Each structure stands twice: as C-alpha cells, then as structure tokens.
Amino acid sequence: MVSRPPRITDVSRSAPLAPTVPLVPTAPTAPTAPTAPTAPAAPTVPSVPAVCLALGLTLALTACGGVHGAPGGSGVRDPYYPKAGNGGYDVTHYALDLAYEPGPRPRLTGTATLTARAAWDLSAFDLDLKGLDVQGVTVDGRPARFSRAGQELTVRPHDALDAHRTFRVTVRYSGAPETLTDPDGTREGWLPTADGALALGEPTGSMTWFPGDHHPSDKASYDLAVTVPKGLRAVSNGELTGESTSGGRTRFTWHTAEPMASYVATLAVGRYTVRRSTTRDGLPVYVAVDPAEAAASRPVLARIPEIMAWAQDAFGRYPFSSTGAIVDAAPQVGYALETQNRPVFPQAPDVGTLVHELAHQWFGDSVTPRTWRDMWLNEGFATYAEWLWEEDHGGPSAQRTFDALYAHGEDEYPGLWDFPPAEPGDAAHLSGTPVYQRGAMVLHEIRRTVGDTAFRALLRGWAAAHRHGNADTADFTAYVEKTAPRKDFTRVWDDWLYGQGRPDRP
Ligand code: TRP
Numbered sequence: 001m002v003s004r005p006p007r008i009t010d011v012s013r014s015a016p017l018a019p020t021v022p023l024v025p026t027a028p029t030a031p032t033a034p035t036a037p038t039a040p041a042a043p044t045v046p047s048v049p050a051v052c053l054a055l056g057l058t059l060a061l062t063a064c065g066g067v068h069g070a071p072g073g074s075g076v077r078d079p080y081y082p083k084a085g086n087g088g089y090d091v092t093h094y095a096l097d098l099a100y101e102p103g104p105r106p107r108l109t110g111t112a113t114l115t116a117r118a119a120w121d122l123s124a125f126d127l128d129l130k131g132l133d134v135q136g137v138t139v140d141g142r143p144a145r146f147s148r149a150g151q152e153l154t155v156r157p158h159d160a161l162d163a164h165r166t167f168r169v170t171v172r173y174s175g176a177p178e179t180l181t182d183p184d185g186t187r188e189g190w191l192p193t194a195d196g197a198l199a200l201g202e203p204t205g206s207m208t209w210f211p212g213d214h215h216p217s218d219k220a221s222y223d224l225a226v227t228v229p230k231g232l233r234a235v236s237n238g239e240l241t242g243e244s245t246s247g248g249r250t251r252f253t254w255h256t257a258e259p260m261a262s263y264v265a266t267l268a269v270g271r272y273t274v275r276r277s278t279t280r281d282g283l284p285v286y287v288a289v290d291p292a293e294a295a296a297s298r299p300v301l302a303r304i305p306e307i308m309a310w311a312q313d314a315f316g317r318y319p320f321s322s323t324g325a326i327v328d329a330a331p332q333v334g335y336a337l338e339t340q341n342r343p344v345f346p347q348a349p350d351v352g353t354l355v356h357e358l359a360h361q362w363f364g365d366s367v368t369p370r371t372w373r374d375m376w377l378n379e380g381f382a383t384y385a386e387w388l389w390e391e392d393h394g395g396p397s398a399q400r401t402f403d404a405l406y407a408h409g410e411d412e413y414p415g416l417w418d419f420p421p422a423e424p425g426d427a428a429h430l431s432g433t434p435v436y437q438r439g440a441m442v443l444h445e446i447r448r449t450v451g452d453t454a455f456r457a458l459l460r461g462w463a464a465a466h467r468h469g470n471a472d473t474a475d476f477t478a479y480v481e482k483t484a485p486r487k488d489f490t491r492v493w494d495d496w497l498y499g500q501g502r503p504d505r506p
C-alpha cells in the first residue's frame with residue numbers, strides 16, 4: 001500500500017514552512033477583519049464598501065467620492081491565493097461560447113456571459129483572467145469600461161449595480177491561452193496536447209481560458225459551447241446537449257446543472273473514442289479516451305459502475321447527474337484531476353487512481369473547500385477512499401495501511417511529517433504528502449475513536465451536510481464532535497490534524 005505513488009508528480013519540499021497563518025474570514029464584509037500576512041495591501045478590499053454602507057447612503061456619496069456604490073475588490077482573502085476570486089458579487093451561471101483552433105499557433109476565441117448577483121452597491125467589480133486579449137465588455141447589454149492589471153480584469157459598469165440585483169456581464173476575448181506553473185511546480189491552465197488541448201484548473205488554472213470568479217467558494221452552473229475543427233471532439237463537464245457539424249467545424253454543447261467550482265471545470269479537445277453507458281441505477285456514463293490509451297484504459301474504466309456503486313454505499317447518494325472519465329495522452333501533465341462528473345487522467349489510470357478521483361466527486365466537487373488551506377478535506381478523504389476500497393476488496397485493512405505509513409511512510413513519501421495536514425503553510429505545499437497521506441491518517445484516527453459503524457455514518461453524514469456547498473476544517477471538526485459528543489478528539493486534532501512532526505504512536 002505504501003508503495004503506491006503519490007497522485008501528483010513529486011516536487012521539492014525542502015523550502016522552510018511559513019509560520020502558521022491566522023484564520024482570516026473569506027467573506028469580504030467585515031471592516032475589522034485582520035489582514036492576512038500573505039495578502040498584499042489591498043485598498044479596494046472590504047473596508048471601502050463596509051465603511052461606505054456604514055455611513056449611510058447620503059454620507060457615503062460624499063465619503064466615497066461622489067460615486068454611487070463601491071468597488072467589489074480584487075480577491076476574497078484566501079490565505080494562500082489572496083487574489084483568487086473577487087469581492088462584491090456571486091456568480092450563479094457561466095455561459096461560455098468558445099472556438100478553438102489547435103496547431104502551431106493555437107487560438108481560442110470566446111464570449112463569456114456571467115450571471116451574477118451584487119453583494120452591495122457596486123461601482124466596479126473584478127473578474128479573474130490571465131493572458132488573452134479582451135475585445136469588449138458589456139454589463140446588462142451596455143458597453144462597460146474595463147482595465148487589466150495582472151490577473152484582474154476590472155469592469156466599470158455604466159451605472160452602479162444595486163445591492164442584491166442580478167446582472168449579466170459579457171466579455172469577448174481571444175488569444176493563445178497560457179499554461180501556468182504552480183508554486184508547487186506543477187503545470188495547469190491550458191495545456192496543448194498532440195491533437196488538441198486540455199484545460200485543468202486546480203488551483204487557479206481556469207482563469208487562463210475564461211474570465212470568472214476563480215475561487216472555490218463561488219460555485220455556479222455552466223453552459224459551454226465549443227467549436228472545433230471537424231474530426232476533433234470537445235469534452236467537458238455535465239451532459240452533452242448538442243453536437244452539430246457545418247462548414248468544416250463541429251460545435252459541442254455541454255450543460256452542468258449542479259453547482260461547480262471553476263477549478264474542477266474542464267475542456268478536452270482532441271481525438272477521443274467515446275463510450276456511453278449507464279450505471280446500475282441508470283446514471284449516464286460518458287467516457288472519452290485518446291485512442292493511444294484505449295487498450296490500457298478499457299479494463300479499468302469498465303469498473304466505473306462497480307466503483308460508483310461501492311462509493312454510493314460508502315459516501316451516500318452521488319451528487320451529480322452523470323459520471324465518466326476523460327483519458328488523454330498527456331504525459332506532460334503528470335497528475336489526474338477530479339474534474340466534475342468526469343475526472344481527467346493524463347494516461348490510462350490504475351484502479352486506485354480511478355477510485356481516488358471518483359471519491360473526489362463527493363469530497364472536493366460536491367463538498368468543496370472554503371479556502372485553499374482546507375485542501376486536506378479533498379485529498380485526505382480521497383486517499384482514505386483508496387484505503388477503504390482496498391479494505392473492502394480483499395486488500396490490506398486501512399489499519400495496516402496506517403501502520404505501514406506510520407512505521408516507514410517517509411521512505412515512500414518523503415516529507416510525510418513536514419507539516420500538519422490542516423496547515424500546509426503556503427501554496428507551494430498544497431499537494432504535499434502530509435495533505436494526502438497524513439490527511440488520510442487523521443480520518444483513520446477519527447475512525448479508531450468512534451468505531452467502524454459510526455465512522456461510516458460520519459463519512460456519509462459529512463458529504464450530505466455540505467452537499468453542493470463549501471466547508472472548512474473548523475466545520476469538519478465541529479461536525480465530528482457533534483456526531484460523537486462523548487468521544488475525546490483532543491489528540492486527533494492537536495497532534496494529527498494541527499500538530500507539527502510525527503505524532504506519538506496512537
Ligand atoms: N487534485 C489532484 C488529485 O489528487 C491533484 C492536483 C492537481 C493538485 N493539481 C493540484 C493538488 C494542485 C493540489 C494542488 O487528484
């Protein structure tokens with residue numbers, strides 16, 4: 001068990017850890033909120049609207065420079081990605097209409113129409129967009145002024161948007177989308193492949209192919225239309241609602257009804273063999289595989305219905321309206337990703353990886369971390385799902401996996417004890433082994449504390465309690481304590497979840 005490779009290309013963990021970051025509220029409304037040490041000075045963030053509103057409208061008009069409303073702000077104060085997401089509004093729907101021309105000079109042309117709700121009277125608001133050229137922006141059909149600085153696209157609507165009003169912003173854009181390199185050294189964003197491209201968004205890659213509120217705390221429904229040269233396919237999240245060819249181009253439309261965080265949105269363009277089927281309870285399965293990986297993928301992907309049945313038993317009712325997988329031939333990617341409905345694999349996966357990514361549909365895609373610091377709620381759970389799968393299918397018990405990790409886990413997972421799962425310290429350590437392996441060990445310690453039956457109920461209950469929502473580590477510990485009020489979790493939290501170094505043997 002311990003010999004399974006990490007889910008992600010290993011990168012150096014030698015950098016010293018940043019000191020513990022204090023908890024910072026992500027809701028940009030409290031004027032007294034402390035500033036995260038990692039956050040750059042952000043004059044446009046919460047204090048302005050809060051102060052303006054506190055002064056009352058008449059005074060605010062004077063105090064806030066005679067302009068009705070206040071700007072939304074350039075981030076939501078994520079402790080590790082302070083500029084990710086934007087303040088002042090909440091997106092409810094993305095309608096993306098894209099055309100992609102692969103080749104030596106790839107080109108993406110797009111129109112993004114976002115439906116959003118203003119949180120306060122907005123004089124301006126930001127979208128996150130990295131690279132690409134913006135040709136025009138409208139708000140509710142009227143041309144709006146806009147400016148760009150780094151990943152922030154600032155939009156100034158002709159008229160301020162009243163608090164709580166629903167508005168539509170349309171952005172026309174084009175260019176060659178960028179590939180980003182994460183602080184942890186992995187590549188994401190727009191990844192050209194031999195026959196097309198693959199868009200992967202964790203944690204901030206989605207801003208390379210569409211403008212949006214790119215933070216996991218703002219989930220929305222999606223409609224995506226993609227036009228590609230005839231002979232290629234465009235595969236995304238949700239369900240395929242249309243496919244039509246004319247003039248040498250094929251247009252695919254995809255619909256995602258359930259709330260989706262933008263980092264699990266995907267688009268795969270290329271040659272794919274498509275297989276459609278249904279699970280035992282009638283859930284549509286849509287699998288797209290690069291022909292080069294088809295033979296190696298077939299026996300593994302054939303187990304999707306079996307894995308889904310097992311996972312529904314373990315984690316409760318599946319949160320989405322279809323499932324499947326996208327298997328590309330993209331060795332340069334080096335990791336799989338739990339893109340909603342159908343995870344992406346850069347090559348034919350093994351069963352453990354498939355179980356991991358399908359488990360993420362509950363833990364990550366449906367119950368989504370409130371901030372990037374809460375990553376272990378994704379990776380610890382998905383890793384524990386692999387342990388449970390092994391235990392339930394004749395492999396080692398989770399206890400044995402735990403024991404082996406405790407005894408000599410560092411041999412296979414260097415840096416296993418470098419930091420606590422709940423506090424990776426900075427963006428460079430989000431995908432570190434403590435988040436995955438030690439995160440799973442936290443769950444096993446909870447299981448030992450409450451017992452097997454209560455633990456299984458707890459997994460299902462947690463997935464149900466925050467279904468299609470967001471949750472952070474404090475929500476989780478509170479949930480565990482509430483479900484097992486007579487148990488003592490002091491050591492689990494203090495040593496395993498938040499403590500430095502290898503905890504004493506349990
Ligand atoms: N979430 C992916 C998985 O384990 C791995 C991954 C890809 C990742 N990009 C990341 C983890 C960025 C942390 C940060 O299935």
Ligand code: ZN
Pocket residue numbers: 007356360378379382
């Ligand atoms: Zn994972």
